[in-house]
Amino acid sequence: MKRFIIGLAIILTGSVSIAQETSSSNSNVSVDYSINIVSRYIWRGLLYNSSPNIQPDLSLSVGNFSFGSWASFSFNQNYAEVDLYITFAKGGFSATLFDYYNEDEADMASIKYFNWDRKITAHALEGTIAWNGTENFPLRALAATFFYGNDRDADGNQYYSTYFEVGYPFNLNDYTIDLFIGGTPAKGLYHTSANIVNLGLTVSKYVKVTDHFTLPLSASFTINPAKEDVYFVVGLTFM
Numbered sequence: 001m002k003r004f005i006i007g008l009a010i011i012l013t014g015s016v017s018i019a020q021e022t023s024s025s026n027s028n029v030s031v032d033y034s035i036n037i038v039s040r041y042i043w044r045g046l047l048y049n050s051s052p053n054i055q056p057d058l059s060l061s062v063g064n065f066s067f068g069s070w071a072s073f074s075f076n077q078n079y080a081e082v083d084l085y086i087t088f089a090k091g092g093f094s095a096t097l098f099d100y101y102n103e104d105e106a107d108m109a110s111i112k113y114f115n116w117d118r119k120i121t122a123h124a125l126e127g128t129i130a131w132n133g134t135e136n137f138p139l140r141a142l143a144a145t146f147f148y149g150n151d152r153d154a155d156g157n158q159y160y161s162t163y164f165e166v167g168y169p170f171n172l173n174d175y176t177i178d179l180f181i182g183g184t185p186a187k188g189l190y191h192t193s194a195n196i197v198n199l200g201l202t203v204s205k206y207v208k209v210t211d212h213f214t215l216p217l218s219a220s221f222t223i224n225p226a227k228e229d230v231y232f233v234v235g236l237t238f239m
Contacts, residue, residue: 032068033058039233041072041079044163044182044190045198045224047231048072049079064090080105092134098126102150116149119156124149133169140167142182151189161188165198178202183226195226 034057041049052075059068066087073080080103087096101123104110111122128144142165151159165182182198184190190197200222207215216237223230 028063030061031059032061038072039235040231041074042222042231042233044165045222045227045229046190047229048081049074049077051075051077051079053079059085064088078104078106092132094130094132096128096130098128100124100126100150118149118158119152121149124151126151138169140169141165146189159188161190162186163190163197174205176204178204191226197224197226199223199225 036055036057038053038055040047040051041053041055049072053072054075055070055072057068057070059066061067066089067085068087069082069084071080071082082101082103084099084101085096087094089095101113102111103113103122113122115121116123124146125148126144126146128142130143131139131141133140142163144164145160145162146158147160148158151161153159161184163182163184165180167178167180169176169178171177179201180198181196183194183196185194187193200220202218202220204216204218207217209215218235218237220231220233220235222233
């Protein structure tokens with residue numbers, strides 16, 4: 001899960017990351033944590049915050065299951081997000097339940113964390129299914145749908161916003177190139193109608209600094225064709 005989230009951050013934003021993994025004497029149990037710093041917060045082709053964000057992640061893995069929390073906090077703008085997730089992974093497949101939660105840090109009393117009323121809650125629940133590819137065929141695919149909470153229209157009706165993405169990473173000399181395309185089949189969070197919302201590529205490379213330290217560099221070019229937006233982000237990762 002840690003590698004998946006860090007990789008996603010690099011693909012969509014470019015990031016600086018400090019990561020660590022610890023394992024108990026039981027090889028089926030492990031704890032992972034990481035800290036990412038992204039130049040801006042972009043998710044599935046949508047710009048959530050234009051300022052740098054710090055994005056911590058903490059997870060506990062037991063067998064095929066992972067339980068964790070991921071968050072994003074803006075450096076100089078009012079943005080705060082704290083998410084929970086549970087993932088079941090086996091082979092190249094994984095299924096994840098996300099609870100996304102956005103806080104209003106300018107008025108902490110305006111949003112209640114434990115309010116789960118469908119029409120006013122700040123929580124949004126989403127289910128995802130992913131195929132992470134194989135060594136010989138690294139094509140990856142993702143299908144995700146919101147099904148409860150803060151994914152609704154002005155009348156409080158659920159959008160059931162759905163997103164599909166496919167990506168293909170490959171190596172070229174000393175570089176790793178990841179091509180990706182994502183879209184939505186209907187009106188909802190991502191756009192007012194079916195459209196492609198996330199298209200681009202990430203180029204990354206590991207630069208050896210010392211015998212014990214390498215510096216991954218990345219550059220991401222992303223277009224949201226539906227909104228006619230474009231982003232170019234360079235990133236560093238410390239692991």
